[in-house]
Amino acid sequence: METSPAWILKGQEGLESLEFLQNQPVPSLGDHDVLVRIHAASLNHRDLAITKGAHALTITPNIVTASDVAGIVQSVGPKVQAFQPGDKVCTYMVPQKPEAEPVTFADISTGLGQRVDGTLRPFGVFHDTALVKMPPSLSFLEASTLTCAGLTAWNALFGLGSRAPRKGDVVLVQGTGGVSVIALQFALACGATVIATTSSDAKAQKLKAAGAHHVLNYRSDLKWGETAKQLTPDGKGVNLVVDVGGLSTVAQSLKAVRPEGVIAMTGLLGGAPDANVNTLIDCLVNLCTVRGVLLGTRRQYEEMNAFIEEHGIRPVVDHKVFGFEEVADAYQYMDDQRHFSKVCVRIN
Incomplete structure (x- = not known):
């Protein structure tokens, strides 16, 4: 053999x-x-x-x-x-x-x-x-x-077909891991505006070099979800959030997303939640779709x-x-x- x-x-x-x-x-x-x-x-x-x-x-x-x-x-x-x-x-x-x-x-x-x-x-x-x-x-x-x-990034952006990002939409990606960075690239190819998050100034520069329109530091801005919403053209929130953190990020993802927007839950990288654990009723309160994405x-x-x-x-x-x-x-x-x-x- x-x-x-x-x-x-x-x-x-x-x-x-x-x-x-x-x-x-x-x-x-x-x-x-x-x-x-x-x-x-x-x-x-x-x-x-x-x-x-x-x-x-x-x-x-x-x-x-x-x-x-x-x-x-x-x-x-x-x-x-x-x-x-x-x-x-x-x-x-x-x-x-x-x-x-x-x-x-x-x-x-x-x-x-x-x-x-x-x-x-x-x-x-x-x-x-x-x-x-x-x-x-x-x-x-x-x-x-x-x-x-x-x-995973492809499914997060395009898995719902007609809800995929289009020119003029705003997409929020979290962090600088593989899923987030290629999701940024896919969103840019669709003509979307991209908001990214990181805790590192050095990585923030790399995100900007990759094409991110806005970069938020989630350590210095604990309300980064609300900040992301304010950065959208009409102030109503982002069309799609690629959430990689899970428990530690979903509360801010809900703050960022617009009515009828989508949160794609792609990872479990976060530790403990930063507030009370969110429930399915938050989808009703925020009028959004939250979907699990696995490959x-x-x-x-x-x-x-x-x-x-x-x-x-x-x-x-x-x-x-x-x-x-x-x-x-x-x-x-x-x-x-x-x-x-x-x-x-x-x-x-």
């Missing part, structure tokens, strides 16, 4: 559970399997949570970690029709999921890097439903950011990739790119919140 080096999780006791192994087996191809030469990977907060066993996340023992990569197809199983050797591809986190069916937390718990061997390895075998063709204009590093952050479908992934090509979008990669042998350092860098947008690993 062929072997490949890989980063595995030997447990869930934190970053010390990451282990680099030289000779992990590369399975032979089944009927619907694809062998991919992996060139780049990106990390998610999900990956950190899995290493720590947070949110009751459990793993298959000694699982190859992470879920997001881009690479080139080397060979395919006899029943694979969508891909051929030489195709450039990205991973989709949940194998064997119908292409238009929404992803659930239960689905993700069975996905890449948790129950199915993930992506931090030079060669990986994936079911053909765990792959999509990558946008041809992107580098492997840029394309590796799309699996989780890109698709997106493979069909949405393909639509997103077409949009990226059409608008010439280049996903933002943090200035510090890690080598394959530096994966543990990459995890620590992300855990320390030193990154802007996506932390990526080049796999030589």
